[in-house]
Structures are given as C-alpha cells and as structure tokens.
Amino acid sequence: MEDKKLKNVIGQIKKVSLSQDEKSRILHNLSVYADFHRAIPSPSSLFSYFKNSNKKFAYVLASVIILILAGGTAVYASEDSLPGDLLYPIKTKVVEPIKVALATTPAAKADVEASLAVERLKEAETLDQKGKLTPNIKKEIDGNLSNDMSNFFKIKNQMEGTTTDSTSSEIENTKIKAEFENRLGSHKEMFNKLNHENSYNPSQKMLQATSTGTSTNSYIRGNAKNMKMPDSRSTSSEYIKGNPFQNNY
Amino acid sequence: MKEKFISLYNKLSDSVFRYCLFRVSDRDAALDITQEAFTKYWDVLAGGQKINNDRALIFTIARNLIIDYYRKKKSVSLEAMTETEDGENFEDFILVEDNKKYEIELETEARFLINKIIELPKSYQQVVYLRFVEDLSPNEIAEILGVSVSAASVRIHRGIEELKKLTGY
Numbered sequence: 001m002e003d004k005k006l007k008n009v010i011g012q013i014k015k016v017s018l019s020q021d022e023k024s025r026i027l028h029n030l031s032v033y034a035d036f037h038r039a040i041p042s043p044s045s046l047f048s049y050f051k052n053s054n055k056k057f058a059y060v061l062a063s064v065i066i067l068i069l070a071g072g073t074a075v076y077a078s079e080d081s082l083p084g085d086l087l088y089p090i091k092t093k094v095v096e097p098i099k100v101a102l103a104t105t106p107a108a109k110a111d112v113e114a115s116l117a118v119e120r121l122k123e124a125e126t127l128d129q130k131g132k133l134t135p136n137i138k139k140e141i142d143g144n145l146s147n148d149m150s151n152f153f154k155i156k157n158q159m160e161g162t163t164t165d166s167t168s169s170e171i172e173n174t175k176i177k178a179e180f181e182n183r184l185g186s187h188k189e190m191f192n193k194l195n196h197e198n199s200y201n202p203s204q205k206m207l208q209a210t211s212t213g214t215s216t217n218s219y220i221r222g223n224a225k226n227m228k229m230p231d232s233r234s235t236s237s238e239y240i241k242g243n244p245f246q247n248n249y
Numbered sequence: 250m251k252e253k254f255i256s257l258y259n260k261l262s263d264s265v266f267r268y269c270l271f272r273v274s275d276r277d278a279a280l281d282i283t284q285e286a287f288t289k290y291w292d293v294l295a296g297g298q299k300i301n302n303d304r305a306l307i308f309t310i311a312r313n314l315i316i317d318y319y320r321k322k323k324s325v326s327l328e329a330m331t332e333t334e335d336g337e338n339f340e341d342f343i344l345v346e347d348n349k350k351y352e353i354e355l356e357t358e359a360r361f362l363i364n365k366i367i368e369l370p371k372s373y374q375q376v377v378y379l380r381f382v383e384d385l386s387p388n389e390i391a392e393i394l395g396v397s398v399s400a401a402s403v404r405i406h407r408g409i410e411e412l413k414k415l416t417g418y
Contacts, residue, residue: 026262038295
C-alpha cells in the first residue's frame, strides 16, 4: 500500500509541469532554431568518423584505405624485384609507367626512359651474378630494354624537332645515340653481353633502325667507320659486327 | 533528425522543466533554462556526435545551465552560498530558497514529500529527487552529477533510507 501511496504522491509532484502554452511556445522556438542550425558535420577526427557514421560506408572506406596502403607496400617491395619475381610485373607495368607519366617535360621523360633502360641492364647484371640469366629471361629483358630505348629515341627525336621518318639531321641522331651510350655507362658490358649471346636482340636492332622500321641510315651513318650498312633484314652476325660500342672500345 | 528531436522534447520537456523549477524556484528562469537546454541538445545532435543516453545528456546540460545561473546570480542569499557539511557544491540543493518554495503549486501530500526531501542532507537531495520523481537510473544520475556510479548508488540508497525515516513511506 505504501508503494501505491508513494506512486500517488509522486504523481502529484509530476503535475508540476509546463502549461500547454509554454510547451508549444518553447517548441516553436526550438523548431526555428533547428531549421536555422541544420546538421553540421563535426570537425572530428578520422577515428570518430568511423565510430559515428554509417557503418557500411565506413567499412568500404576502410577497405579502400587498406588496399591503397597494401598497394603502396607492394610498390615499395617491387622496387628491387627482378624478372621472374612475383612483383616484377608491378614494377614494369605499374610503377615505371607512372614514373614516366610523372615526368612532365620531354627532357625529363627521356631521362626516365634512359634510367629504365639502365635498370633493365642492372637487373640483367644481378641475375647474371646469381647465375639466373637464362635465355628466356634475357629475351624478356632485351624486349623491355628495346622498348625503353625506342621510347627514349622517340622522345629525343621529338625534342630535336625531327621525326623518325625524317632523314635529316643525322648529326642529331648521332648525338642522341651517343647520349644514350653515355647513360649506359658501366652497364655497357651487360648491353654487349645481351647482344652477343642473344641471336634475336631487338635492342641492338634499335640502334640500327627506328621502331617504325623506316630510314635506318641516319642512325648508321654516324658510325660508318667500322660498320657495314645493314638493312632491317640483316643477319645477327652483321649486327654483332656492327655494334656501335665497338667503336669506343 | 528533427523529428527525433521533437519527439524527445515531447517526452522530456516536462521532466526537465520540473527539475529546473525546483532547482531555481523561478518560473521564468526555469522556462529559459529548459529552452536553452534543448537548444544545446540540438547542437550536439546536429553536430553528429553519438549520444549514448538522451535523458542523461539533457539533464546534464540542464544542471550545468543551472550552475551558470547561480554563478551569475551573485546576489543570492547567504543560505544558498554556504557549502554543505559534505563539502558539496551549493548547486546541489534541490530547493535553494525556502521562502520561495511555496510559489510552486503542489497538492498537500506532494508538498509534504518535497519538504521532506529538502530536509535530507544536501548531498542526498538531488539523487533522491532524480531517482524517485524523475525515475532516472543510477547510471544516468551518476553521469548527470559527474560522480562515479558506485558513489551515486550509495547516495541513492542512503538517501532513500533517510527519506523513509522522515516520511514513513
């Protein structure tokens, strides 16, 4: 009974309340305020974002961030990878194209291409030391190398204002070739090795002909001293003989 | 979001107002504080922060506004300015000014109970009121008063014991 009485008394106390008038007046004021102060995203930290907002979206966002981070790790890990490694394709097909793309001027692009060519030679050298330089891998490296070289020459030609079709300015082309040769630096030995042991060596071909296969003469004339003038159908032995680097060593 | 807010207002506005009225003994002030409390509640809600307990939050805001009210109102009677035996803050009185309590309309029995609550040691007054009249949980009361749950529970328990002695309920 006491409980009931208590409840009764408490009920009486609860009669102390807002009048209808007061209640609706305050509600009106609050409503106006709420309309004026629409929901604002709070400047909270990244973590409280994950706590508060729509869980599903937060999970998606978290996954994307993790993928980006994981991708970043893969890129970093691919830096030292060699042909035959799992991450090598990431290096050649993802990271290096980005490097080229990030180079804004043609000069910078040419630099990148040349450095990529050097990178190919370095990879070949490392593999060679380990005794892993199989013919297949050599082919692969040489293929990549010739790509980089052709890009380099293309860009350089564009910079000089000539096209690969033009037969003019063989001096320019000599210059370009010599520059490339310079960049190869200590890796020339590897370059030669690739050429010698490989009967099909596109990179060597590169130095004789353009990637479009036209007008080979401009490249060749600069080294006419020791070289024959091969056409694109020449045999490999002629290429070996005609190795332009032999001029210097 | 606004709907949620309005429904919350409808549910709790009387409770909050009553609490404010008992604490400040001034109807206009109580109305202002009630409106202000819900306004601040909206700010929290619209700001996107997660609110664990609506009631605890609104009462906490109200209590803080009442403290501000007393700080501004420096010309309060000496009675109100003294601290309790427990060293509690004067704001924790439930009815500060005795002479004003009759401004609040109450039926006889209700008046009786409120008077008895006022007779309790100051540190029990608010917890007993919040528990008994507004039916808040010990957790909520702890959060509102800014004390630990165990401290709140102890006070509630002792307060109710005292009240029983005083009232015979």
